[in-house]
Amino acid sequence: MSIQSKFSKLGTDNAPGQEVRQGTAGAEGFLRGDKLSGRPVDFSHGDVDAHEPTPGAFEAFSAGVALGGAQAYTEYRGDLGIREVVGARLAGFTGAPVDARDGLIITPGTQGALFLAVAATVSRGDKVAIVQPDYFANRKLVEFFEGEMLPVRLAYREAAAGQAGLDLEGLEVAFRAGARLFLFSNPNNPAGVVYSQDEIARIAALAAQYGATVIVDQLYSRLLYPSASYTHLRAMDIDAENVVTIMGPSKTESLSGYRLGVAFGSTQVIARMEKLQAIVSLRAAGYSQAVLRTWFAEPEGWMAERIARHQAIRDDLLALFGGIEGCFVRAPQAGSYLFPSLPALAIGHADFVKALRLQAGVIVTPGTEFGPHSGDSIRLNFSQDHAAATAAVERLAALVERYRA
Amino acid sequence: MSIQSKFSKLGTDNAPGQEVRQGTAGAEGFLRGDKLSGRPVDFSHGDVDAHEPTPGAFEAFSAGVALGGAQAYTEYRGDLGIREVVGARLAGFTGAPVDARDGLIITPGTQGALFLAVAATVSRGDKVAIVQPDYFANRKLVEFFEGEMLPVRLAYREAAAGQAGLDLEGLEVAFRAGARLFLFSNPNNPAGVVYSQDEIARIAALAAQYGATVIVDQLYSRLLYPSASYTHLRAMDIDAENVVTIMGPSKTESLSGYRLGVAFGSTQVIARMEKLQAIVSLRAAGYSQAVLRTWFAEPEGWMAERIARHQAIRDDLLALFGGIEGCFVRAPQAGSYLFPSLPALAIGHADFVKALRLQAGVIVTPGTEFGPHSGDSIRLNFSQDHAAATAAVERLAALVERYRA
CATH class of the missing domain: 3.40.640.10 (Type I PLP-dependent aspartate aminotransferase-like (Major domain))
Structure with a gap:
């Protein structure tokens, strides 16, 4: 196997955190309407400013x-x-x-x-x-x-x-x-x-x-x-x-x-x-x-509070996704990922992920990264500022309606 | 290639810093004489306590x-x-x-x-x-x-x-x-x-x-x-x-x-x-x-002093190795490694490296790590406390005499 073919499968263009290396080329062709204003949220990874490192x-x-x-x-x-x-x-x-x-x-x-x-x-x-x-x-x-x-x-x-x-x-x-x-x-x-x-x-x-x-x-x-x-x-x-x-x-x-x-x-x-x-x-x-x-020696009550805060964000986002017709999402029992599938759209899902970034300031990871049968899904790490995350998913829901098939 | 054979060439037993995982098994058979007292020196890597991290x-x-x-x-x-x-x-x-x-x-x-x-x-x-x-x-x-x-x-x-x-x-x-x-x-x-x-x-x-x-x-x-x-x-x-x-x-x-x-x-x-x-x-x-x-923004004069201190250690160690009959060492023009070759010994070089550790408190890296033709050489990182390093090489010289062929 040549070194080129060995690395051809190692694409990182859509990997979490690498969006900064993407341009906007080609997006003019499919974007509709104006930008939605609001605090940008990068759901590709957690926000350690909103949920700070463990004390000590x-x-x-x-x-x-x-x-x-x-x-x-x-x-x-x-x-x-x-x-x-x-x-x-x-x-x-x-x-x-x-x-x-x-x-x-x-x-x-x-x-x-x-x-x-x-x-x-x-x-x-x-x-x-x-x-x-x-x-x-x-x-x-x-x-x-x-x-x-x-x-x-x-x-x-x-x-x-x-x-x-x-x-x-x-x-x-x-x-x-x-x-x-x-x-x-x-x-x-x-x-x-x-x-x-x-x-x-x-x-x-x-x-x-x-x-x-x-x-x-x-x-x-x-x-x-x-x-x-x-x-x-x-x-x-x-x-x-x-x-x-x-x-x-x-x-x-x-x-x-x-x-x-x-x-x-x-x-x-x-x-x-x-x-x-x-x-x-x-x-x-x-x-x-x-x-x-x-590690595993956090202050008394620290972990319980961290879990409770994530649960509150999870529940609010689940309610928002539940309000999008044709969207399926299972409530996660652990961790801070949501993996909703989206309804049929008038543009490809890869383009929709790009539109989210360019028009709503919302970065998510496309489902195709996780397997060949998840193309209609997106992953969100909801370890974010609570208010910013809910506002971002409201913008996401608005864009789903804008691009709905 | 099986995973076992793939890893069989990746030995780390003699890799710098891994000596702590070595036992003393088998050494009783070839060791001669008593231990030499002195502050142990690990020449397998530099001593960042003797030469501290850059300011800032x-x-x-x-x-x-x-x-x-x-x-x-x-x-x-x-x-x-x-x-x-x-x-x-x-x-x-x-x-x-x-x-x-x-x-x-x-x-x-x-x-x-x-x-x-x-x-x-x-x-x-x-x-x-x-x-x-x-x-x-x-x-x-x-x-x-x-x-x-x-x-x-x-x-x-x-x-x-x-x-x-x-x-x-x-x-x-x-x-x-x-x-x-x-x-x-x-x-x-x-x-x-x-x-x-x-x-x-x-x-x-x-x-x-x-x-x-x-x-x-x-x-x-x-x-x-x-x-x-x-x-x-x-x-x-x-x-x-x-x-x-x-x-x-x-x-x-x-x-x-x-x-x-x-x-x-x-x-x-x-x-x-x-x-x-x-x-x-x-x-x-x-x-x-x-x-x-x-990096590359160290305080004025810091690098010059670091070089001068290493040069002083280098020169003292070169003189000590020069005093061992049959030992060859080239003065390094850069860095903090000495790579002397040792004279013929009555025990194998791998055993001598072990004797150095057990009897002189001196850890060096065997030349075999660096190529198939360097079996008679040892590598010393001389980025050490100056006095401890010279004393350690004096003990090394004494052991060379003890085990000389």
């Missing part, structure tokens, strides 16, 4: 700087003392032991953990079961390492309450066809649904039956709304060497600016991840690692 | 945190305002224009830049010209992307003063054999030699003749000793689209704890690097990027 994070960073060389130059997998602190908390959170010495690696963001985990498990031609829709990088990572994707459908629209809607028969078909890796996010990004205990138990059983490794991205597993019940795959009846769990404090905790993530579980996979980290970026920024000391 | 770095980071979301979520290639500031300074330093918008990317450390640059230029089976000895990750990166290495010898021991000693005929042989990428560090890591203007001009001419891309790692190009004359490849007569230059503030400036690097030059290669960064780690830590505002 900067102080922990400063303490890391004060420690000097010992904090700047850690093992590639991260400082052992910090791994021990975080490992114990992650064991408590997930309900299964964490081996801080050999079964945990600190990475540059959750993205870093995902990259290393896929690189450490996928060789050219390997079959990998991937959910559709799911986080867009999953697909890109498998393609970059020349794995073969076996898609498994997530019927989140049709699923019963409390179920994510994974096509479990489809997953078994993928395993039977040779997939030895299953990669998925829980809660699902973009749909915000949480897998039920039955679904997670069945995934564990199938992985055991077929000797498959499972990488589960639990980035949003702390931001659970009251009705949700969360099951950690690693606490099920499954060989601990066959599970890698990924988390990080970039989202709920608003610590993305420090670039921190962790992967924990399989000691074999994590050993390979560290070998690769040595040539990818050496280590997560040493001083940043110190910020992890604040 | 932490304050710039703090200002980044205060900026909030705008600094936390930048383009994948880094904040444009910072790219413009740094780009102009890099243009001044290297003597050729830098396109801040399309020809510069900020990465998690220089290692991150190197990884992305190799990933963006090497496909399976591509031939890559690599210097021996050179930075160990160069080889590992080419192997990880399944490129084919065509080694080119650096005869730094035999070279005339002012020459690095690159086998230029060997480089042409590699190009003639199909190499379309040449990857090297200047000053050379580990040998500390600087390529002469003639050598760089010839590299440029050969690259032009064969249409090859050159990635040059100039990490240490600011720490030049008075006698050295440095030539920037990108300022020579060469197609700018065929050169990627890599630098970062981790070494001379002691900012490794922030994980910052840059790559600049070829807009095509850098576009691919950004696409890949989007799935590797998204971006260099947003807040850390703000620290780059201090």
Whole structure:
């Protein structure tokens, strides 16, 4: 494969945060009417000014700087003392032991953990079961390492309450066809649904039956709304060497600016991840690692308040989308993503996303990023200023009417 | 290739900083005599407590945190305002224009830049010209992307003063054999030699003749000793689209704890690097990027003093190595590495490196990390406390005598 074709599938034009590199070329042809005024909102990622980083994070960073060389130059997998602190908390959170010495690696963001985990498990031609829709990088990572994707459908629209809607028969078909890796996010990004205990138990059983490794991205597993019940795959009846769990404090905790993530579980996979980290970026920024000391140790009541504020925004936006005729949206049980599908429009959905940006000051991520069957959907990260977010979705609703087919 | 064999070449057991994961197993069999007392020195990397980060770095980071979301979520290639500031300074330093918008990317450390640059230029089976000895990750990166290495010898021991000693005929042989990428560090890591203007001009001419891309790692190009004359490849007569230059503030400036690097030059290669960064780690830590505002803007006289202090340590260590019979070391013209070869010993060199650690509290990096012909050499990063470093090399000299063949 030439380097050009290898990178041709790695498009980032519609990736969250990259809109600044887009021009307005071609938009004159399909835009109707005037701009709608209002405070611009970038729903492609959360607003860490509206929902500030956890208290104490900067102080922990400063303490890391004060420690000097010992904090700047850690093992590639991260400082052992910090791994021990975080490992114990992650064991408590997930309900299964964490081996801080050999079964945990600190990475540059959750993205870093995902990259290393896929690189450490996928060789050219390997079959990998991937959910559709799911986080867009999953697909890109498998393609970059020349794995073969076996898609498994997530019927989140049709699923019963409390179920994510994974096509479990489809997953078994993928395993039977040779997939030895299953990669998925829980809660699902973009749909915000949480897998039920039955679904997670069945995934564990199938992985055991077929000797498959499972990488589960639990980035949003702390931001659970009251009705949700969360099951950690690693606490099920499954060989601990066959599970890698990924988390990080970039989202709920608003610590993305420090670039921190962790992967924990399989000691074999994590050993390979560290070998690769040595040539990818050496280590997560040493001083940043110190910020992890604040993780899972937030002040009393802090997380409950963060959840309540997000729930209030979620509910207002759900009501607004509910008022758009022909729009479908499932209420997310966790996280801060809404993934509404839009009614038929007189212009293509890609053009509508552009119109939103140019005419309403509203940036969303097109559904095509998450799977081939989500072209009529858009993803909104509603971790925003409450009033600005509702006003922005009101402008979005107005533009839907303007362009309705 | 199975995932196991793909990772089997990525050993990190002897990589700098990973010694903490080594045990003492097997050492009882070859150790002679008692431990030598003295303050332990880890020569595998610089001591940022002895040579502190540049003034203002932490304050710039703090200002980044205060900026909030705008600094936390930048383009994948880094904040444009910072790219413009740094780009102009890099243009001044290297003597050729830098396109801040399309020809510069900020990465998690220089290692991150190197990884992305190799990933963006090497496909399976591509031939890559690599210097021996050179930075160990160069080889590992080419192997990880399944490129084919065509080694080119650096005869730094035999070279005339002012020459690095690159086998230029060997480089042409590699190009003639199909190499379309040449990857090297200047000053050379580990040998500390600087390529002469003639050598760089010839590299440029050969690259032009064969249409090859050159990635040059100039990490240490600011720490030049008075006698050295440095030539920037990108300022020579060469197609700018065929050169990627890599630098970062981790070494001379002691900012490794922030994980910052840059790559600049070829807009095509850098576009691919950004696409890949989007799935590797998204971006260099947003807040850390703000620290780059201090780079190339150090207080008056700061760099001159840093160089003078390193020169003083270098000269004392050179004298000590010169006193060991049968030891060869070339005085580095830049950077903070010494790469002495040791005389014949009664134990293997790998065991001697272990004995150094266990009996003298001295950590060095074995020469085998840098190429197949450097087994009798060891690399020392002498960016250390001056007195501790000289005492450590005195202990090293004593152990050489203890184990001399």
